Amino acid sequence: MDTLREPDWGGRQVRVPAPAPRAWTARPVSLQATVVGAGRTMSLDEFLALTASTAFLVVVDGALVHEQYLQGTRAQDRMLGNSATKSALALLVGQAVDDGRLADLEAPVTDLVPELGATGYAGVSLRQLLTMTSGVGWREDYHDPASPASRLLRRWHEGAGGRRECLLDMPAGDPPGRRFAYCTPDSLALDWARERATGESFAAALIRLWSVIEAEHPALVGLDRPPEQGGIAMAGGSLAATARDWARIGTLQIDGRWAGRQVVSRSWVQASCRPGPEFLAPGRLPSTITAHAGFGYHWWPLDRGGERVMADGMRGQFVYVDRPRRIVVVKTSAWPYADPWWDRQCRDLCYLALPAIADAAAEAVTVAGGSVTSFRPCCAR
Numbered sequence: 001m002d003t004l005r006e007p008d009w010g011g012r013q014v015r016v017p018a019p020a021p022r023a024w025t026a027r028p029v030s031l032q033a034t035v036v037g038a039g040r041t042m043s044l045d046e047f048l049a050l051t052a053s054t055a056f057l058v059v060v061d062g063a064l065v066h067e068q069y070l071q072g073t074r075a076q077d078r079m080l081g082n083s084a085t086k087s088a089l090a091l092l093v094g095q096a097v098d099d100g101r102l103a104d105l106e107a108p109v110t111d112l113v114p115e116l117g118a119t120g121y122a123g124v125s126l127r128q129l130l131t132m133t134s135g136v137g138w139r140e141d142y143h144d145p146a147s148p149a150s151r152l153l154r155r156w157h158e159g160a161g162g163r164r165e166c167l168l169d170m171p172a173g174d175p176p177g178r179r180f181a182y183c184t185p186d187s188l189a190l191d192w193a194r195e196r197a198t199g200e201s202f203a204a205a206l207i208r209l210w211s212v213i214e215a216e217h218p219a220l221v222g223l224d225r226p227p228e229q230g231g232i233a234m235a236g237g238s239l240a241a242t243a244r245d246w247a248r249i250g251t252l253q254i255d256g257r258w259a260g261r262q263v264v265s266r267s268w269v270q271a272s273c274r275p276g277p278e279f280l281a282p283g284r285l286p287s288t289i290t291a292h293a294g295f296g297y298h299w300w301p302l303d304r305g306g307e308r309v310m311a312d313g314m315r316g317q318f319v320y321v322d323r324p325r326r327i328v329v330v331k332t333s334a335w336p337y338a339d340p341w342w343d344r345q346c347r348d349l350c351y352l353a354l355p356a357i358a359d360a361a362a363e364a365v366t367v368a369g370g371s372v373t374s375f376r377p378c379c380a381r
Contacts (some may be wrong), residue, residue, distance in 0.1 A: 003054045003071050004080040004315065007240050012159050012223045012231055014203040022214035024064035024244060029368045031058065031066045033360035037352040038345055044360075047353050051316055051346045052335035055079055055243035058361045059251065061326040064244070065361060071334065078220055078240040079332040082313030085239040086187050088249050090298035092205045093130065093194050094256075094268035100127065101197045109189055112196040120172035121189055128176045129190040131276055132183050132299040137173035140182045142314070143340050149184070156224060156234060163224035163232040164192055180280055180295060187236035187298065202233035213248045213258045217241070237313065243330045246311075250319040250328035253299065253309060272297035273306025273323070288344075292351035308355060316346060320354035327358045346362045 006239045022287045048056055058066040069075060082090075096102040105127040120136035126136050134351075135263045141147040141239040152166060167185055190200050198205065210219060222230030222238030241249075248258070253273070256264040275281045275294035280303055282294040293300040293310060302308040311319035316333025331354065335346045 001074055004082075004317070004332065005073050005077040007056065007078075007080045007220065007238075009157060009220075009238075011226050013238075014221045014223065014227055014233070015220040016192055016203065016207050016210050016215075016221060018215040018218050018245075019211050020214050021216045023216060024059065024247070024255065025062065026067075027060075027063040027065055027365075027368075029065045029361070029364035031357070031360055031364050033348070033353075033357045035353040035356055037349045044357065047349070048331075050334050051331075051350060053316070053331055054334050055330065055332040057243050057247060057330050058357065059247045059328040059330075060361055060365050062251070064247075065365060067243075069243075072295060073332075075244065076217055076242060078217065078242055079246070079317070080238070080240045080313075081246065081311070081317045081332075082237045082315060083184070084246070084249075084311040084313035084317045084319055085237045086184075086298040087253070087311035087319065088206065088209075088239055089187060089194075089202070089235050090130070090272050091249065091252055091264055092202070092209065093190065093297070094264040094272065095205070095209075096194050096198050097268060098143075098265045102194065105130070109193050112193040113189065116167060116170075116189065119168055121167070122172075124176045124189075126190065129186045129193070130272075130319075131180070131280060131295060131312060132181060132186050133177050133180055133277075133280075134186050134189075135172070135174035135176045135178060135181075136183065136185065137171035138181065138183045139305040140184060142337070151260060152184070159225055161225035161229070161231070163188065163234060167192070168319045177277075180259060180285060182289060185234040188234075191233070191235035200237045206239070209263070210245075212261065212263055213252065215241070215245045219245060243332060246319050246330045246332075247328050249311065250321045250330065251320045253311075253319075254323050254326055254328075270306065272299050273301055273309045275301055275304065275306075284363055284377065290348060292348060296306075302351070302355065310354070311350070312347075315343075316350065318350055318354060319357065322355070322358045325358070325362055329354045329357055329361075329363055 219241040225231040320329040
């Protein structure tokens with residue numbers, strides 16, 4: 001079975017080093033969670049098995065309290081995040097906004113990427129790319145082998161390059177800002193603009209971030225062709241990292257801090273967690289997406305205030321963040337994708353389960369003699 005671990009891109013990748021690794025402090029607790037969803041009540045182990053989990057861990061206030069690896073995976077294995085990569089991209093965009101290199105989110109993307117001027121992205125702002133309200137004529141359907149999304153994915157697997165050139169054929173759809181439609185090309189256009197503004201490729205920006213957050217293991221970023229041929233990162237879905245390092249991405253989304261350092265501003269984190277227009281609020285997205293979340297800046301809020309958010313990747317890659325309680329739950333998976341109904345059921349079940357697991361973790365920490373606010377982050381010096 002394909003467990004999405006240690007992806008092999010045949011040399012089409014960049015290694016992201018971990019020059020200053022710092023392990024999580026481990027404070028194990030007995031985690032007993034009950035999950036209610038998909039028409040049944042199940043234990044934590046039943047939920048993990050049903051949803052084809054490969055790695056699962058919980059961090060409470062900087063301490064690793066629970067960790068499991070399944071289907072032959074190990075702690076050092078890099079797990080492909082698929083579209084959870086988009087949430088890492090949002091953090092990199094936030095850094096560029098904080099330092100003034102992306103000064104105006106209302107500016108049209110064509111100010112930075114004029115090549116998009118004759119496409120459906122004409123008149124689309126950076127903020128509309130962040131919220132996937134570009135309105136371009138795109139349908140994100142990987143179940144239909146003839147869809148533009150499937151053709152894009154095939155081209156990616158073939159290593160034929162042209163990741164950004166495909167955006168030049170993007171047709172117009174609806175006026176920008178009028179509707180949400182999940183659109184990986186919006187992420188690619190956003191990263192193109194970020195790169196133009198900062199002079200840093202996706203991989204280079206991630207290399208800098210990986211050092212700051214003291215990642216335990218090197219990560220991988222997949223490219224559309226080998227790096228010596230000018231390969232471009234699939235910034236919407238090709239970050240592979242260990243579960244422990246995915247938890248670092250989630251920890252940054254609590255308040256933007258790591259080891260006492262403000263890595264990305266609190267204001268950016270707060271803005272990225274909150275849905276903007278009412279049609280982006282939880283329960284207002286198209287039902288084919290989910291009824292349990294809304295959309296912020298490439299993060300999926302579970303409440304209007306953005307206190308609980310999710311990074312979400314195809315086939316069950318999740319980073320759930322309970323910001324007030326400083327709890328991060330990482331779950332990677334490898335459930336089959338061919339059946340769209342099963343895929344939808346597993347995804348919705350995870351949106352119900354991970355908050356319940358966070359509740360159980362908070363209770364377990366209290367029973368163990370601590371509290372969700374008494375743990376000092378392991379990265380605090």
